[in-house]
Amino acid sequence: MFHSYDVIIIGAGAAGLMCAIQAGKRGRRVWLIDHMAKIAEKIRISGGGRCNFTNIHAHPQCYLSQNPHFCRSALKQYTAQDFIALVRRHGIAFHEKKLGQLFCDDSAKQIINMLLTEAREAGVKLEIPTRVLDIETIQAGYQVKTSKGDHTCASLVIATGGLSIPKIGASNFGYETAKKFGLNVIRPRAGLVPLTFDGALLERCKMLSGLSVEAEVCYKKQVFAEGLLFTHRGLSGPSILQISSYWQEGEQIIVNLAPATDIFRFLKEKKQSQPKLHVSNALSEILPRRLAQSICDEQTCNGTLGSLSDSKLAVLARAVNDWYIKPTGTEGYRTAEVTVGGVDTQELSSQTMEAKKRPGLFFIGEVVDVTGHLGGFNFQWAWSSGYAAGLVV
Structure with a gap:
Protein backbone atom coordinates (compact mmCIF):
# COMPACT_ATOMS: atom_id res chain seq x y z
CA MET A 1 0.00 0.00 0.00
CA PHE A 2 1.34 3.42 -0.95
CA HIS A 3 0.01 6.92 -0.36
CA SER A 4 1.37 10.39 -0.94
CA TYR A 5 0.54 12.97 1.75
CA ASP A 6 1.26 16.63 2.14
CA VAL A 7 2.26 16.06 5.76
CA ILE A 8 3.24 13.02 7.81
CA ILE A 9 3.41 13.58 11.55
CA ILE A 10 5.16 10.97 13.66
CA GLY A 11 3.92 11.12 17.26
CA ALA A 12 0.28 11.60 18.24
CA GLY A 13 0.79 13.32 21.57
CA ALA A 14 -0.01 16.92 22.49
CA ALA A 15 2.30 18.59 19.95
CA GLY A 16 1.58 16.15 17.13
CA LEU A 17 -2.18 16.46 17.50
CA MET A 18 -2.05 20.26 17.56
CA CYS A 19 0.15 20.35 14.46
CA ALA A 20 -2.15 17.92 12.63
CA ILE A 21 -5.21 20.00 13.47
CA GLN A 22 -3.71 23.24 12.16
CA ALA A 23 -2.33 21.62 9.00
CA GLY A 24 -5.66 19.88 8.35
CA LYS A 25 -7.56 23.14 8.74
CA ARG A 26 -5.40 24.56 5.95
CA GLY A 27 -6.56 21.78 3.66
CA ARG A 28 -3.36 19.78 3.88
CA ARG A 29 -3.59 15.99 3.55
CA VAL A 30 -2.26 14.82 6.93
CA TRP A 31 -1.27 11.33 8.08
CA LEU A 32 -0.78 11.21 11.87
CA ILE A 33 0.83 8.06 13.25
CA ASP A 34 2.12 6.70 16.54
CA HIS A 35 3.80 3.44 17.53
CA MET A 36 1.50 3.03 20.54
CA ALA A 37 -2.05 1.67 20.43
CA LYS A 38 -3.10 4.33 22.96
CA ILE A 39 -2.23 7.92 22.09
CA ALA A 40 -1.73 11.02 24.22
CA GLU A 41 -0.97 9.03 27.38
CA LYS A 42 0.98 11.94 28.87
CA ILE A 43 -2.16 14.04 28.63
CA ARG A 44 -4.25 11.27 30.20
CA ILE A 45 -2.01 10.76 33.26
CA SER A 46 -1.05 14.39 33.85
CA GLY A 47 -2.35 16.37 36.79
CA GLY A 48 -3.54 13.26 38.59
CA GLY A 49 -5.81 12.44 35.64
CA ARG A 50 -7.18 15.97 35.32
CA CYS A 51 -4.52 17.38 32.97
CA ASN A 52 -2.71 20.58 33.90
CA PHE A 53 -3.25 21.68 30.29
CA THR A 54 -1.64 25.12 30.43
CA ASN A 55 -0.48 27.94 32.67
CA ILE A 56 -1.81 31.48 32.30
CA HIS A 57 1.66 32.83 33.12
CA ALA A 58 3.45 31.02 30.27
CA HIS A 59 6.33 33.21 29.07
CA PRO A 60 9.94 32.57 27.98
CA GLN A 61 11.35 32.98 31.49
CA CYS A 62 9.53 29.78 32.45
CA TYR A 63 11.52 27.67 29.98
CA LEU A 64 14.96 26.11 30.10
CA SER A 65 17.01 25.85 26.87
CA GLN A 66 20.52 26.35 25.53
CA ASN A 67 18.85 29.23 23.65
CA PRO A 68 16.40 30.77 26.15
CA HIS A 69 14.89 33.10 23.52
CA PHE A 70 13.98 30.34 21.06
CA CYS A 71 10.52 29.64 22.50
CA ARG A 72 9.44 33.27 22.35
CA SER A 73 8.07 33.27 18.78
CA ALA A 74 5.96 30.11 19.10
CA LEU A 75 4.55 31.17 22.48
CA LYS A 76 3.53 34.48 20.94
CA GLN A 77 1.90 32.80 17.91
CA TYR A 78 -0.28 30.55 20.09
CA THR A 79 -0.79 31.69 23.67
CA ALA A 80 -2.28 30.12 26.76
CA GLN A 81 -5.38 32.24 26.15
CA ASP A 82 -5.73 30.72 22.68
CA PHE A 83 -5.78 27.21 24.11
CA ILE A 84 -8.15 28.27 26.88
CA ALA A 85 -10.52 29.60 24.21
CA LEU A 86 -10.41 26.19 22.50
CA VAL A 87 -11.19 24.42 25.78
CA ARG A 88 -14.11 26.77 26.39
CA ARG A 89 -15.49 26.20 22.88
CA HIS A 90 -15.70 22.51 23.69
CA GLY A 91 -17.54 23.21 26.95
CA ILE A 92 -14.84 21.73 29.18
CA ALA A 93 -15.06 23.02 32.74
CA PHE A 94 -11.72 23.91 34.34
CA HIS A 95 -10.24 25.70 37.32
CA GLU A 96 -7.03 27.37 38.43
CA LYS A 97 -5.38 25.32 41.14
CA LYS A 98 -2.54 27.71 42.04
CA LEU A 99 0.15 29.83 40.41
CA GLY A 100 -1.76 30.00 37.12
CA GLN A 101 -2.05 26.22 36.73
CA LEU A 102 -5.24 25.23 34.91
CA PHE A 103 -6.85 21.79 35.35
CA CYS A 104 -9.97 20.10 34.01
CA ASP A 105 -12.72 19.88 36.62
CA ASP A 106 -13.52 16.38 35.43
CA SER A 107 -11.01 14.37 33.39
CA ALA A 108 -7.92 14.69 31.19
CA LYS A 109 -9.75 12.50 28.68
CA GLN A 110 -11.83 15.56 27.81
CA ILE A 111 -8.71 17.27 26.43
CA ILE A 112 -7.81 14.16 24.41
CA ASN A 113 -11.36 13.88 23.04
CA MET A 114 -11.36 17.59 22.19
CA LEU A 115 -8.15 17.22 20.18
CA LEU A 116 -9.36 14.06 18.44
CA THR A 117 -12.62 15.81 17.51
CA GLU A 118 -10.72 18.79 16.12
CA ALA A 119 -8.40 16.48 14.16
CA ARG A 120 -11.30 14.47 12.73
CA GLU A 121 -13.12 17.65 11.66
CA ALA A 122 -9.91 18.87 10.02
CA GLY A 123 -9.73 15.69 7.94
CA VAL A 124 -6.65 14.25 9.65
CA LYS A 125 -6.06 10.55 9.05
CA LEU A 126 -4.95 8.96 12.34
CA GLU A 127 -3.53 5.45 12.12
CA ILE A 128 -2.35 3.57 15.22
CA PRO A 129 -0.35 1.60 16.07
CA THR A 130 2.07 2.29 13.24
CA ARG A 131 5.80 1.60 13.54
CA VAL A 132 8.31 3.60 11.52
CA LEU A 133 10.92 1.34 9.96
CA ASP A 134 12.99 3.89 8.04
CA ILE A 135 12.96 7.45 6.68
CA GLU A 136 14.64 8.49 3.45
CA THR A 137 14.90 11.76 1.56
CA ILE A 138 13.43 11.85 -1.93
CA GLN A 139 13.18 14.62 -4.51
CA ALA A 140 9.62 15.51 -3.46
CA GLY A 141 10.38 15.40 0.27
CA TYR A 142 10.52 12.28 2.42
CA GLN A 143 9.63 8.61 2.16
CA VAL A 144 8.52 6.99 5.40
CA LYS A 145 8.65 3.21 5.52
CA THR A 146 6.23 1.88 8.13
CA SER A 147 4.43 -1.23 9.34
CA LYS A 148 1.45 0.12 7.35
CA GLY A 149 3.33 0.52 4.09
CA ASP A 150 5.65 3.06 2.51
CA HIS A 151 4.34 6.61 2.15
CA THR A 152 5.73 9.92 0.92
CA CYS A 153 5.25 13.51 2.06
CA ALA A 154 6.44 17.01 1.33
CA SER A 155 6.64 17.85 5.04
CA LEU A 156 7.69 15.47 7.80
CA VAL A 157 7.07 16.39 11.44
CA ILE A 158 8.77 14.62 14.34
CA ALA A 159 6.67 14.93 17.49
CA THR A 160 7.83 11.82 19.35
CA GLY A 161 8.64 13.44 22.70
CA GLY A 162 11.52 12.67 25.03
CA LEU A 163 12.66 9.79 27.21
CA SER A 164 10.52 10.45 30.29
CA ILE A 165 8.07 7.78 31.49
CA PRO A 166 9.12 4.87 29.21
CA LYS A 167 6.18 2.73 30.34
CA ILE A 168 3.86 4.87 28.18
CA GLY A 169 6.01 4.55 25.08
CA ALA A 170 8.81 7.11 25.41
CA SER A 171 11.76 6.42 23.12
CA ASN A 172 14.85 8.03 21.59
CA PHE A 173 13.31 7.94 18.09
CA GLY A 174 13.24 11.73 17.71
CA TYR A 175 16.86 12.18 18.73
CA GLU A 176 18.05 9.38 16.45
CA THR A 177 16.08 10.85 13.55
CA ALA A 178 17.66 14.26 14.14
CA LYS A 179 21.15 12.72 14.16
CA LYS A 180 20.35 10.71 11.01
CA PHE A 181 19.72 13.97 9.17
CA GLY A 182 22.80 15.70 10.58
CA LEU A 183 21.18 17.79 13.34
CA ASN A 184 22.89 18.32 16.66
CA VAL A 185 21.20 16.99 19.81
CA ILE A 186 21.79 18.49 23.26
CA ARG A 187 22.44 15.57 25.63
CA PRO A 188 19.07 14.54 27.11
CA ARG A 189 18.60 14.07 30.85
CA ALA A 190 15.70 13.60 33.23
CA GLY A 191 13.90 16.79 34.32
CA LEU A 192 11.16 17.59 36.84
CA VAL A 193 12.27 14.50 38.74
CA GLY A 332 15.66 8.97 36.29
CA TYR A 333 13.30 8.80 33.35
CA ARG A 334 11.00 6.32 35.11
CA THR A 335 9.45 9.11 37.20
CA ALA A 336 10.66 12.22 35.34
CA GLU A 337 7.87 14.40 34.00
CA VAL A 338 9.98 15.77 31.15
CA THR A 339 13.27 15.40 29.32
CA VAL A 340 15.74 18.29 29.45
CA GLY A 341 17.82 18.72 26.29
CA GLY A 342 16.92 17.44 22.85
CA VAL A 343 17.18 18.70 19.28
CA ASP A 344 19.42 21.76 19.33
CA THR A 345 17.34 24.90 18.79
CA GLN A 346 20.21 26.39 16.74
CA GLU A 347 19.23 23.82 14.10
CA LEU A 348 15.60 25.01 13.87
CA SER A 349 13.64 28.07 12.81
CA SER A 350 12.03 29.58 15.90
CA GLN A 351 9.09 30.77 13.76
CA THR A 352 8.26 27.44 12.08
CA MET A 353 10.23 24.64 13.86
CA GLU A 354 11.68 23.62 10.47
CA ALA A 355 15.23 22.29 10.31
CA LYS A 356 17.39 24.97 8.72
CA LYS A 357 19.49 22.56 6.68
CA ARG A 358 16.73 20.01 5.97
CA PRO A 359 13.79 21.70 4.21
CA GLY A 360 10.47 20.06 4.99
CA LEU A 361 11.69 18.42 8.22
CA PHE A 362 10.17 19.75 11.47
CA PHE A 363 10.67 18.99 15.17
CA ILE A 364 8.08 20.04 17.77
CA GLY A 365 7.24 19.53 21.43
CA GLU A 366 9.40 17.78 24.01
CA VAL A 367 11.87 16.38 21.46
CA VAL A 368 13.21 19.94 21.10
CA ASP A 369 15.63 21.46 23.63
CA VAL A 370 12.91 23.51 25.33
CA THR A 371 11.77 22.44 28.81
CA GLY A 372 9.13 24.24 30.83
CA HIS A 373 8.78 24.65 34.55
CA LEU A 374 6.30 22.50 36.46
CA GLY A 375 2.68 23.57 36.18
CA GLY A 376 1.34 23.34 32.62
CA PHE A 377 4.21 25.09 30.85
CA ASN A 378 5.32 22.00 28.93
CA PHE A 379 1.85 21.40 27.53
CA GLN A 380 1.74 25.03 26.43
CA TRP A 381 5.05 24.52 24.59
CA ALA A 382 3.50 21.48 22.88
CA TRP A 383 0.44 23.49 21.78
CA SER A 384 2.52 26.49 20.67
CA SER A 385 5.27 24.64 18.80
CA GLY A 386 2.73 22.31 17.17
CA TYR A 387 0.61 25.26 16.08
CA ALA A 388 3.61 27.16 14.67
CA ALA A 389 4.63 24.18 12.54
CA GLY A 390 1.03 23.46 11.55
CA LEU A 391 0.75 26.88 9.93
CA VAL A 392 3.47 26.13 7.38
CA VAL A 393 3.82 22.36 6.84
Whole structure:
Protein backbone atom coordinates (compact mmCIF):
# COMPACT_ATOMS: atom_id res chain seq x y z
CA MET A 1 0.00 0.00 0.00
CA PHE A 2 1.34 3.42 -0.95
CA HIS A 3 0.01 6.92 -0.36
CA SER A 4 1.37 10.39 -0.94
CA TYR A 5 0.54 12.97 1.75
CA ASP A 6 1.26 16.63 2.14
CA VAL A 7 2.26 16.06 5.76
CA ILE A 8 3.24 13.02 7.81
CA ILE A 9 3.41 13.58 11.55
CA ILE A 10 5.16 10.97 13.66
CA GLY A 11 3.92 11.12 17.26
CA ALA A 12 0.28 11.60 18.24
CA GLY A 13 0.79 13.32 21.57
CA ALA A 14 -0.01 16.92 22.49
CA ALA A 15 2.30 18.59 19.95
CA GLY A 16 1.58 16.15 17.13
CA LEU A 17 -2.18 16.46 17.50
CA MET A 18 -2.05 20.26 17.56
CA CYS A 19 0.15 20.35 14.46
CA ALA A 20 -2.15 17.92 12.63
CA ILE A 21 -5.21 20.00 13.47
CA GLN A 22 -3.71 23.24 12.16
CA ALA A 23 -2.33 21.62 9.00
CA GLY A 24 -5.66 19.88 8.35
CA LYS A 25 -7.56 23.14 8.74
CA ARG A 26 -5.40 24.56 5.95
CA GLY A 27 -6.56 21.78 3.66
CA ARG A 28 -3.36 19.78 3.88
CA ARG A 29 -3.59 15.99 3.55
CA VAL A 30 -2.26 14.82 6.93
CA TRP A 31 -1.27 11.33 8.08
CA LEU A 32 -0.78 11.21 11.87
CA ILE A 33 0.83 8.06 13.25
CA ASP A 34 2.12 6.70 16.54
CA HIS A 35 3.80 3.44 17.53
CA MET A 36 1.50 3.03 20.54
CA ALA A 37 -2.05 1.67 20.43
CA LYS A 38 -3.10 4.33 22.96
CA ILE A 39 -2.23 7.92 22.09
CA ALA A 40 -1.73 11.02 24.22
CA GLU A 41 -0.97 9.03 27.38
CA LYS A 42 0.98 11.94 28.87
CA ILE A 43 -2.16 14.04 28.63
CA ARG A 44 -4.25 11.27 30.20
CA ILE A 45 -2.01 10.76 33.26
CA SER A 46 -1.05 14.39 33.85
CA GLY A 47 -2.35 16.37 36.79
CA GLY A 48 -3.54 13.26 38.59
CA GLY A 49 -5.81 12.44 35.64
CA ARG A 50 -7.18 15.97 35.32
CA CYS A 51 -4.52 17.38 32.97
CA ASN A 52 -2.71 20.58 33.90
CA PHE A 53 -3.25 21.68 30.29
CA THR A 54 -1.64 25.12 30.43
CA ASN A 55 -0.48 27.94 32.67
CA ILE A 56 -1.81 31.48 32.30
CA HIS A 57 1.66 32.83 33.12
CA ALA A 58 3.45 31.02 30.27
CA HIS A 59 6.33 33.21 29.07
CA PRO A 60 9.94 32.57 27.98
CA GLN A 61 11.35 32.98 31.49
CA CYS A 62 9.53 29.78 32.45
CA TYR A 63 11.52 27.67 29.98
CA LEU A 64 14.96 26.11 30.10
CA SER A 65 17.01 25.85 26.87
CA GLN A 66 20.52 26.35 25.53
CA ASN A 67 18.85 29.23 23.65
CA PRO A 68 16.40 30.77 26.15
CA HIS A 69 14.89 33.10 23.52
CA PHE A 70 13.98 30.34 21.06
CA CYS A 71 10.52 29.64 22.50
CA ARG A 72 9.44 33.27 22.35
CA SER A 73 8.07 33.27 18.78
CA ALA A 74 5.96 30.11 19.10
CA LEU A 75 4.55 31.17 22.48
CA LYS A 76 3.53 34.48 20.94
CA GLN A 77 1.90 32.80 17.91
CA TYR A 78 -0.28 30.55 20.09
CA THR A 79 -0.79 31.69 23.67
CA ALA A 80 -2.28 30.12 26.76
CA GLN A 81 -5.38 32.24 26.15
CA ASP A 82 -5.73 30.72 22.68
CA PHE A 83 -5.78 27.21 24.11
CA ILE A 84 -8.15 28.27 26.88
CA ALA A 85 -10.52 29.60 24.21
CA LEU A 86 -10.41 26.19 22.50
CA VAL A 87 -11.19 24.42 25.78
CA ARG A 88 -14.11 26.77 26.39
CA ARG A 89 -15.49 26.20 22.88
CA HIS A 90 -15.70 22.51 23.69
CA GLY A 91 -17.54 23.21 26.95
CA ILE A 92 -14.84 21.73 29.18
CA ALA A 93 -15.06 23.02 32.74
CA PHE A 94 -11.72 23.91 34.34
CA HIS A 95 -10.24 25.70 37.32
CA GLU A 96 -7.03 27.37 38.43
CA LYS A 97 -5.38 25.32 41.14
CA LYS A 98 -2.54 27.71 42.04
CA LEU A 99 0.15 29.83 40.41
CA GLY A 100 -1.76 30.00 37.12
CA GLN A 101 -2.05 26.22 36.73
CA LEU A 102 -5.24 25.23 34.91
CA PHE A 103 -6.85 21.79 35.35
CA CYS A 104 -9.97 20.10 34.01
CA ASP A 105 -12.72 19.88 36.62
CA ASP A 106 -13.52 16.38 35.43
CA SER A 107 -11.01 14.37 33.39
CA ALA A 108 -7.92 14.69 31.19
CA LYS A 109 -9.75 12.50 28.68
CA GLN A 110 -11.83 15.56 27.81
CA ILE A 111 -8.71 17.27 26.43
CA ILE A 112 -7.81 14.16 24.41
CA ASN A 113 -11.36 13.88 23.04
CA MET A 114 -11.36 17.59 22.19
CA LEU A 115 -8.15 17.22 20.18
CA LEU A 116 -9.36 14.06 18.44
CA THR A 117 -12.62 15.81 17.51
CA GLU A 118 -10.72 18.79 16.12
CA ALA A 119 -8.40 16.48 14.16
CA ARG A 120 -11.30 14.47 12.73
CA GLU A 121 -13.12 17.65 11.66
CA ALA A 122 -9.91 18.87 10.02
CA GLY A 123 -9.73 15.69 7.94
CA VAL A 124 -6.65 14.25 9.65
CA LYS A 125 -6.06 10.55 9.05
CA LEU A 126 -4.95 8.96 12.34
CA GLU A 127 -3.53 5.45 12.12
CA ILE A 128 -2.35 3.57 15.22
CA PRO A 129 -0.35 1.60 16.07
CA THR A 130 2.07 2.29 13.24
CA ARG A 131 5.80 1.60 13.54
CA VAL A 132 8.31 3.60 11.52
CA LEU A 133 10.92 1.34 9.96
CA ASP A 134 12.99 3.89 8.04
CA ILE A 135 12.96 7.45 6.68
CA GLU A 136 14.64 8.49 3.45
CA THR A 137 14.90 11.76 1.56
CA ILE A 138 13.43 11.85 -1.93
CA GLN A 139 13.18 14.62 -4.51
CA ALA A 140 9.62 15.51 -3.46
CA GLY A 141 10.38 15.40 0.27
CA TYR A 142 10.52 12.28 2.42
CA GLN A 143 9.63 8.61 2.16
CA VAL A 144 8.52 6.99 5.40
CA LYS A 145 8.65 3.21 5.52
CA THR A 146 6.23 1.88 8.13
CA SER A 147 4.43 -1.23 9.34
CA LYS A 148 1.45 0.12 7.35
CA GLY A 149 3.33 0.52 4.09
CA ASP A 150 5.65 3.06 2.51
CA HIS A 151 4.34 6.61 2.15
CA THR A 152 5.73 9.92 0.92
CA CYS A 153 5.25 13.51 2.06
CA ALA A 154 6.44 17.01 1.33
CA SER A 155 6.64 17.85 5.04
CA LEU A 156 7.69 15.47 7.80
CA VAL A 157 7.07 16.39 11.44
CA ILE A 158 8.77 14.62 14.34
CA ALA A 159 6.67 14.93 17.49
CA THR A 160 7.83 11.82 19.35
CA GLY A 161 8.64 13.44 22.70
CA GLY A 162 11.52 12.67 25.03
CA LEU A 163 12.66 9.79 27.21
CA SER A 164 10.52 10.45 30.29
CA ILE A 165 8.07 7.78 31.49
CA PRO A 166 9.12 4.87 29.21
CA LYS A 167 6.18 2.73 30.34
CA ILE A 168 3.86 4.87 28.18
CA GLY A 169 6.01 4.55 25.08
CA ALA A 170 8.81 7.11 25.41
CA SER A 171 11.76 6.42 23.12
CA ASN A 172 14.85 8.03 21.59
CA PHE A 173 13.31 7.94 18.09
CA GLY A 174 13.24 11.73 17.71
CA TYR A 175 16.86 12.18 18.73
CA GLU A 176 18.05 9.38 16.45
CA THR A 177 16.08 10.85 13.55
CA ALA A 178 17.66 14.26 14.14
CA LYS A 179 21.15 12.72 14.16
CA LYS A 180 20.35 10.71 11.01
CA PHE A 181 19.72 13.97 9.17
CA GLY A 182 22.80 15.70 10.58
CA LEU A 183 21.18 17.79 13.34
CA ASN A 184 22.89 18.32 16.66
CA VAL A 185 21.20 16.99 19.81
CA ILE A 186 21.79 18.49 23.26
CA ARG A 187 22.44 15.57 25.63
CA PRO A 188 19.07 14.54 27.11
CA ARG A 189 18.60 14.07 30.85
CA ALA A 190 15.70 13.60 33.23
CA GLY A 191 13.90 16.79 34.32
CA LEU A 192 11.16 17.59 36.84
CA VAL A 193 12.27 14.50 38.74
CA PRO A 194 12.83 13.57 42.42
CA LEU A 195 16.41 13.76 43.71
CA THR A 196 18.11 10.79 45.37
CA PHE A 197 20.67 10.52 48.17
CA ASP A 198 22.75 7.89 49.94
CA GLY A 199 24.30 7.23 53.34
CA ALA A 200 23.08 9.01 56.46
CA LEU A 201 21.02 11.53 54.53
CA LEU A 202 19.09 8.77 52.76
CA GLU A 203 18.36 7.16 56.14
CA ARG A 204 17.05 10.50 57.43
CA CYS A 205 14.82 10.86 54.37
CA LYS A 206 13.46 7.34 54.90
CA MET A 207 12.67 8.13 58.55
CA LEU A 208 10.85 11.29 57.48
CA SER A 209 9.15 9.72 54.44
CA GLY A 210 5.74 11.22 53.74
CA LEU A 211 6.45 14.46 55.61
CA SER A 212 6.13 17.71 53.63
CA VAL A 213 6.94 21.37 54.23
CA GLU A 214 6.83 24.61 52.26
CA ALA A 215 10.48 25.18 51.38
CA GLU A 216 12.77 27.33 49.28
CA VAL A 217 15.27 25.39 47.17
CA CYS A 218 18.22 27.08 45.50
CA TYR A 219 20.77 25.99 42.88
CA LYS A 220 23.11 28.73 41.69
CA LYS A 221 20.79 31.58 40.56
CA GLN A 222 17.61 29.46 40.39
CA VAL A 223 15.26 29.59 43.38
CA PHE A 224 11.90 27.83 43.74
CA ALA A 225 9.63 28.27 46.75
CA GLU A 226 7.03 25.48 46.86
CA GLY A 227 6.32 22.22 48.64
CA LEU A 228 9.09 19.75 49.53
CA LEU A 229 8.41 16.09 50.27
CA PHE A 230 10.64 13.55 52.04
CA THR A 231 10.52 10.09 50.41
CA HIS A 232 12.11 6.70 50.96
CA ARG A 233 14.53 7.51 48.09
CA GLY A 234 15.30 11.14 48.90
CA LEU A 235 13.46 14.39 48.22
CA SER A 236 10.53 15.25 45.97
CA GLY A 237 7.71 17.80 45.82
CA PRO A 238 7.30 20.78 43.46
CA SER A 239 10.33 22.77 44.68
CA ILE A 240 12.64 19.77 44.22
CA LEU A 241 11.17 18.82 40.85
CA GLN A 242 11.66 22.39 39.64
CA ILE A 243 15.30 22.60 40.73
CA SER A 244 16.07 19.15 39.29
CA SER A 245 15.79 20.50 35.74
CA TYR A 246 18.69 22.85 36.49
CA TRP A 247 20.76 20.76 38.89
CA GLN A 248 24.01 19.24 37.58
CA GLU A 249 25.43 16.01 38.92
CA GLY A 250 28.04 16.44 41.64
CA GLU A 251 26.75 19.88 42.67
CA GLN A 252 25.11 21.02 45.91
CA ILE A 253 21.70 22.53 46.40
CA ILE A 254 20.61 24.75 49.29
CA VAL A 255 17.31 24.12 51.05
CA ASN A 256 15.56 26.57 53.36
CA LEU A 257 13.04 24.52 55.33
CA ALA A 258 11.46 27.60 56.91
CA PRO A 259 11.75 30.46 54.39
CA ALA A 260 9.30 32.66 56.29
CA THR A 261 11.30 32.54 59.53
CA ASP A 262 14.77 33.63 60.62
CA ILE A 263 15.31 30.59 62.82
CA PHE A 264 18.31 32.00 64.71
CA ARG A 265 16.39 35.14 65.69
CA PHE A 266 13.35 33.03 66.58
CA LEU A 267 15.38 30.72 68.85
CA LYS A 268 17.20 33.61 70.53
CA GLU A 269 13.90 35.33 71.32
CA LYS A 270 12.47 32.06 72.65
CA LYS A 271 15.60 31.60 74.76
CA GLN A 272 14.96 34.99 76.37
CA SER A 273 11.24 34.45 76.96
CA GLN A 274 11.14 30.68 77.64
CA PRO A 275 14.61 29.47 78.67
CA LYS A 276 13.22 26.18 80.05
CA LEU A 277 11.54 25.26 76.75
CA HIS A 278 13.16 22.28 75.03
CA VAL A 279 14.81 23.33 71.77
CA SER A 280 13.00 20.66 69.74
CA ASN A 281 9.66 21.87 71.09
CA ALA A 282 10.56 25.43 70.12
CA LEU A 283 11.52 24.33 66.63
CA SER A 284 8.29 22.33 66.39
CA GLU A 285 6.39 25.62 66.44
CA ILE A 286 7.85 26.27 62.96
CA LEU A 287 8.47 22.78 61.54
CA PRO A 288 6.65 19.44 61.82
CA ARG A 289 7.65 17.75 65.09
CA ARG A 290 9.38 14.77 63.50
CA LEU A 291 11.48 17.04 61.30
CA ALA A 292 12.34 19.36 64.18
CA GLN A 293 13.53 16.44 66.33
CA SER A 294 15.50 14.97 63.44
CA ILE A 295 17.37 18.23 62.88
CA CYS A 296 18.13 18.60 66.58
CA ASP A 297 19.45 15.04 66.71
CA GLU A 298 21.52 15.50 63.56
CA GLN A 299 23.13 18.63 65.01
CA THR A 300 23.47 17.07 68.51
CA CYS A 301 21.55 20.05 69.78
CA ASN A 302 19.14 18.90 72.48
CA GLY A 303 18.16 20.30 75.86
CA THR A 304 16.49 23.47 77.05
CA LEU A 305 17.05 26.71 75.20
CA GLY A 306 18.66 28.26 78.26
CA SER A 307 21.28 25.51 78.37
CA LEU A 308 22.39 26.07 74.79
CA SER A 309 24.87 28.71 73.64
CA ASP A 310 23.98 31.18 70.92
CA SER A 311 26.67 29.64 68.71
CA LYS A 312 24.99 26.23 69.08
CA LEU A 313 21.62 27.77 68.18
CA ALA A 314 23.25 29.40 65.14
CA VAL A 315 24.45 26.00 63.92
CA LEU A 316 20.94 24.60 64.38
CA ALA A 317 19.43 27.58 62.56
CA ARG A 318 21.74 27.09 59.57
CA ALA A 319 20.60 23.46 59.36
CA VAL A 320 17.08 24.81 58.84
CA ASN A 321 17.56 28.01 56.83
CA ASP A 322 20.73 27.02 54.93
CA TRP A 323 20.74 23.25 54.54
CA TYR A 324 23.51 22.36 52.07
CA ILE A 325 23.05 18.93 50.53
CA LYS A 326 24.53 17.05 47.58
CA PRO A 327 22.20 14.68 45.72
CA THR A 328 23.73 11.49 44.35
CA GLY A 329 21.40 11.56 41.35
CA THR A 330 17.76 11.49 40.33
CA GLU A 331 15.09 8.82 40.05
CA GLY A 332 15.66 8.97 36.29
CA TYR A 333 13.30 8.80 33.35
CA ARG A 334 11.00 6.32 35.11
CA THR A 335 9.45 9.11 37.20
CA ALA A 336 10.66 12.22 35.34
CA GLU A 337 7.87 14.40 34.00
CA VAL A 338 9.98 15.77 31.15
CA THR A 339 13.27 15.40 29.32
CA VAL A 340 15.74 18.29 29.45
CA GLY A 341 17.82 18.72 26.29
CA GLY A 342 16.92 17.44 22.85
CA VAL A 343 17.18 18.70 19.28
CA ASP A 344 19.42 21.76 19.33
CA THR A 345 17.34 24.90 18.79
CA GLN A 346 20.21 26.39 16.74
CA GLU A 347 19.23 23.82 14.10
CA LEU A 348 15.60 25.01 13.87
CA SER A 349 13.64 28.07 12.81
CA SER A 350 12.03 29.58 15.90
CA GLN A 351 9.09 30.77 13.76
CA THR A 352 8.26 27.44 12.08
CA MET A 353 10.23 24.64 13.86
CA GLU A 354 11.68 23.62 10.47
CA ALA A 355 15.23 22.29 10.31
CA LYS A 356 17.39 24.97 8.72
CA LYS A 357 19.49 22.56 6.68
CA ARG A 358 16.73 20.01 5.97
CA PRO A 359 13.79 21.70 4.21
CA GLY A 360 10.47 20.06 4.99
CA LEU A 361 11.69 18.42 8.22
CA PHE A 362 10.17 19.75 11.47
CA PHE A 363 10.67 18.99 15.17
CA ILE A 364 8.08 20.04 17.77
CA GLY A 365 7.24 19.53 21.43
CA GLU A 366 9.40 17.78 24.01
CA VAL A 367 11.87 16.38 21.46
CA VAL A 368 13.21 19.94 21.10
CA ASP A 369 15.63 21.46 23.63
CA VAL A 370 12.91 23.51 25.33
CA THR A 371 11.77 22.44 28.81
CA GLY A 372 9.13 24.24 30.83
CA HIS A 373 8.78 24.65 34.55
CA LEU A 374 6.30 22.50 36.46
CA GLY A 375 2.68 23.57 36.18
CA GLY A 376 1.34 23.34 32.62
CA PHE A 377 4.21 25.09 30.85
CA ASN A 378 5.32 22.00 28.93
CA PHE A 379 1.85 21.40 27.53
CA GLN A 380 1.74 25.03 26.43
CA TRP A 381 5.05 24.52 24.59
CA ALA A 382 3.50 21.48 22.88
CA TRP A 383 0.44 23.49 21.78
CA SER A 384 2.52 26.49 20.67
CA SER A 385 5.27 24.64 18.80
CA GLY A 386 2.73 22.31 17.17
CA TYR A 387 0.61 25.26 16.08
CA ALA A 388 3.61 27.16 14.67
CA ALA A 389 4.63 24.18 12.54
CA GLY A 390 1.03 23.46 11.55
CA LEU A 391 0.75 26.88 9.93
CA VAL A 392 3.47 26.13 7.38
CA VAL A 393 3.82 22.36 6.84
